[in-house]
Amino acid sequence: MSEKTTINAPMPGVFYRRPDPEDPPFVEVGDSVDVGDPVGLVEVMKNFHEIEADHAGTVAAFLVENEDEITADQPLVELE
Amino acid sequence: MIEIEAGGVASTVQDDGRTGHYHIGVPPSGAMDSYAHALANHLVGNEESAATIEMTYQGITATFTEDAVIAVTGANMSPTIEGEPIGTWESVAVEAGDELDMGFATSGARAYLAVAGGLDVPEVMDSRSTYTLVGIGGHEGRGLEAGDELPVGATPTERPAVGATVPDEYVPEYADEETVRVVLGMNDHRLTAESRAELCSAEWTVTPEADRVGYRLDGPDVEFEERDQPFGAGTDPSNVVDLGYPVGSIQVPQKPIVLMQDAVTGGGYATVGTVISADRERLAQRQTHDSVYFEEVDVDTALDARETRAERLDAARAAVE
Amino acid sequence: MASERITPVDLPDPRYEYGGDDHVFVDLAEEMSFTANFKAMAITQRVAERDIDGVVENCPGNASYMLRIDPDVVHPDDVIAELKDIEASIDVAEYAWESRVIDVPVLFEDPWTHETLMDFRDRHQDPDATDLEYSAELNGYDDVESFIDAFVGAPHMVTMVGFVPGLPWCFQMVPRERQLEVPKYVEPRTATPSRAVGFGGAFSVVYPVAGAGGYQLYGRTPVEVLDVDQELPAFEDSMVLPNPGDIINYRRIDRDEYDAIRDEVEAGTYEYDMADVTFSPEEFFEAPNEYNAQLLEAVA
Numbered sequence: 001m002s003e004k005t006t007i008n009a010p011m012p013g014v015f016y017r018r019p020d021p022e023d024p025p026f027v028e029v030g031d032s033v034d035v036g037d038p039v040g041l042v043e044v045m046k047n048f049h050e051i052e053a054d055h056a057g058t059v060a061a062f063l064v065e066n067e068d069e070i071t072a073d074q075p076l077v078e079l080e
Numbered sequence: 081m082i083e084i085e086a087g088g089v090a091s092t093v094q095d096d097g098r099t100g101h102y103h104i105g106v107p108p109s110g111a112m113d114s115y116a117h118a119l120a121n122h123l124v125g126n127e128e129s130a131a132t133i134e135m136t137y138q139g140i141t142a143t144f145t146e147d148a149v150i151a152v153t154g155a156n157m158s159p160t161i162e163g164e165p166i167g168t169w170e171s172v173a174v175e176a177g178d179e180l181d182m183g184f185a186t187s188g189a190r191a192y193l194a195v196a197g198g199l200d201v202p203e204v205m206d207s208r209s210t211y212t213l214v215g216i217g218g219h220e221g222r223g224l225e226a227g228d229e230l231p232v233g234a235t236p237t238e239r240p241a242v243g244a245t246v247p248d249e250y251v252p253e254y255a256d257e258e259t260v261r262v263v264l265g266m267n268d269h270r271l272t273a274e275s276r277a278e279l280c281s282a283e284w285t286v287t288p289e290a291d292r293v294g295y296r297l298d299g300p301d302v303e304f305e306e307r308d309q310p311f312g313a314g315t316d317p318s319n320v321v322d323l324g325y326p327v328g329s330i331q332v333p334q335k336p337i338v339l340m341q342d343a344v345t346g347g348g349y350a351t352v353g354t355v356i357s358a359d360r361e362r363l364a365q366r367q368t369h370d371s372v373y374f375e376e377v378d379v380d381t382a383l384d385a386r387e388t389r390a391e392r393l394d395a396a397r398a399a400v401e
Numbered sequence: 402m403a404s405e406r407i408t409p410v411d412l413p414d415p416r417y418e419y420g421g422d423d424h425v426f427v428d429l430a431e432e433m434s435f436t437a438n439f440k441a442m443a444i445t446q447r448v449a450e451r452d453i454d455g456v457v458e459n460c461p462g463n464a465s466y467m468l469r470i471d472p473d474v475v476h477p478d479d480v481i482a483e484l485k486d487i488e489a490s491i492d493v494a495e496y497a498w499e500s501r502v503i504d505v506p507v508l509f510e511d512p513w514t515h516e517t518l519m520d521f522r523d524r525h526q527d528p529d530a531t532d533l534e535y536s537a538e539l540n541g542y543d544d545v546e547s548f549i550d551a552f553v554g555a556p557h558m559v560t561m562v563g564f565v566p567g568l569p570w571c572f573q574m575v576p577r578e579r580q581l582e583v584p585k586y587v588e589p590r591t592a593t594p595s596r597a598v599g600f601g602g603a604f605s606v607v608y609p610v611a612g613a614g615g616y617q618l619y620g621r622t623p624v625e626v627l628d629v630d631q632e633l634p635a636f637e638d639s640m641v642l643p644n645p646g647d648i649i650n651y652r653r654i655d656r657d658e659y660d661a662i663r664d665e666v667e668a669g670t671y672e673y674d675m676a677d678v679t680f681s682p683e684e685f686f687e688a689p690n691e692y693n694a695q696l697l698e699a700v701a
Contacts (some may be wrong), residue, residue: 010184011089011137012368013288044137044368045090045291069288069369072137072184102458102469103445104641105563105609214566214610216629216640265418266426311577312433312463312603315584321433322561322570322604324460324467326420346462346563348585348602354421357472382422383472390473 006075013044017066084228086141093218095131098207107343109209112364116154120194123151123171125239130198131208139182149196155188169246188254188365197233250396260359261377267350284372292342302332322348328355356382358389407686410436430464437464438560443496497681504674508659509620513594524588532617559647567609567627569643589615623663632669
């Protein structure tokens with residue numbers, strides 16, 4: 001089960017790792033996620049949209065920084 | 081009936097807009113890309129004024145409760161029916177119970193789904209277009225959500241055959257369309273000479289806030305000439321006594337905002353030019369973070385561009401088979 | 402004050418400008434005046450009467466006006482030529498129009514706008530004062546009470562409607578020397594309660610819906626200026642109440658009256674106190690105080 005996959009952006013926007021600036025991040029490297037778990041937010045058109053894991057795994061790395069500008073289909077999170 | 085299972089990021093019912101109410105603050109709304117909207121309707125035999133679903137950045141997932149003929153145009157969102165990819169800019173037959181699933185936009189920002197018969201939501205001020213700010217038109221005045229059910233009108237008797245397509249030469253390459261033409265004017269004399277020149281030479285990028293109300297752009301600071309502000313204008317050099325904002329007009333609080341179909345209809349910021357009518361739909365297909373360049377043209381060039389655009393749409397319609 | 406008059410302003414030549422290929426924008430003056438606004442009103446009313454082919458939107462502004470046209474039907478230069486013809490034929494002093502006086506009750510220093518304005522002190526010129534305290538001082542009033550007295554002391558004319566559906570910009574019907582003027586917030590607020598009554602530049606406004614805003618906040622009205630469901634009787638013909646040229650009489654009320662009116666509005670039974678009047682710029686200029694008093698008798 002060491003095969004690596006990525007969670008990709010479903011839309012362009014600004015990427016956030018926390019639901020709210022004061023809250024802890026949705027997930028950290030090493031956390032395990034299930035299908036449907038939120039891993040971040042994208043802000044676009046003045047709204048926030050949760051990015052959900054489309055498969056289960058362990059977070060191996062974040063490929064973008066908090067508040068980075070992202071494009072649709074850009075790999076955001078690496079899972080293994 | 082169309083049953084929505086996932087509404088995407090911002091999907092709304094839009095037609096060709098409502099007119100006659102701008103003076104009381106009601107913007108036209110309507111499809112942001114009227115070329116893609118018009119051809120989607122044409123492919124299924126609808127009038128151009130029929131209501132379609134406009135999807136921004138991400139498409140919907142929906143099930144058809146009856147047999148239907150549909151067409152998807154505009155931004156490419158990789159639509160599938162029952163998991164099988166379908167052609168875009170093409171008339172497609174779907175059966176009762178079929179599920180349409182669309183992904184995110186890989187090119188362009190806005191896709192249109194037309195259904196033969198049009199979406200038969202109630203008209204508000206003679207239009208089915210959604211205006212979310214005050215919650216009128218479309219489906220309950222808001223963006224589509226899971227569980228929404230949209231009625232479809234009577235299927236037109238004459239329409240292109242299933243499988244008819246818009247030939248490639250009439251399908252825009254959205255990625256290449258980064259230049260939009262503007263007629264400078266109204267209050268452009270308030271800009272410094274440097275800023276006025278820079279407006280039409282700088283690279284602007286679409287910000288994440290850009291939406292149906294306005295395309296907010298990022299780039300160099302825009303400066304106004306200092307002056308003793310006229311009575312009633314407010315204190316900032318970018319302020320003027322409140323005036324009407326054309327759809328497509330560029331105002332500059334600090335960075336440019338191009339007003340789109342859900343425009344605020346007036347206010348106290350200097351307007352310095354207007355994106356020409358033929359190019360507003362091209363701007364509407366620019367994604368967040370994409371580049372935009374303004375090219376200054378005179379009004380006769382703008383009128384020629386409008387005519388060229390109309391001829392291209394007519395030619396595209398004629399070429400559908 | 403019986404001898405007070407409003408002196409018409411000499412306006413510069415209008416600036417005829419293109420708004421792309423499908424709008425014509427006409428600037429009548431850089432600064433606000435009743436002369437400029439009445440001219441905008443008179444010309445746009447004449448445009449409506451002439452029913453010019455290809456004109457699809459006809460919008461008076463505070464000191465300007467704008468038309469949206471269908472360039473497939475009419476060339477913008479032909480519209481401009483017709484507008485110049487209208488401009489040459491108009492005598493604002495001789496003009497009059499059918500207007501309405503509308504009573505707009507206001508609870509000043511209400512808890513809702515107060516909470517909002519306190520939330521955004523860091524975006525304001527004077528973080529240590531309320532918007533009313535700041536405005537009173539800036540306009541040379543000793544205290545908030547006397548500033549509010551001035552604000553409600555004469556009616557305000559709706560000189561433009563827009564930004565969002567139903568938002569009226571209103572210019573107080575007093576001579577220039579008594580006009581109030583305040584800047585907008587240094588940085589706009591991200592929130593404003595619906596039905597907030599604000600002031601910016603030389604204009605009072607009523608915010609139809611909650612949202613962003615940059616005007617100084619003074620109070621809140623229990624009545625609606627926008628009713629998208631058209632449930633209230635006054636909205637039978639349109640979801641927007643105020644129209645350009647209408648006259649708003651802000652009336653100071655207390656919390657009990659606010660609550661009572663609000664209950665009626667929410668029940669859909671509230672009857673607006675308003676009356677049809679004919680407005681004559683010439684008579685208004687000649688003796689504004691007397692003329693205003695006469696207008697207000699219609700809603701007394």
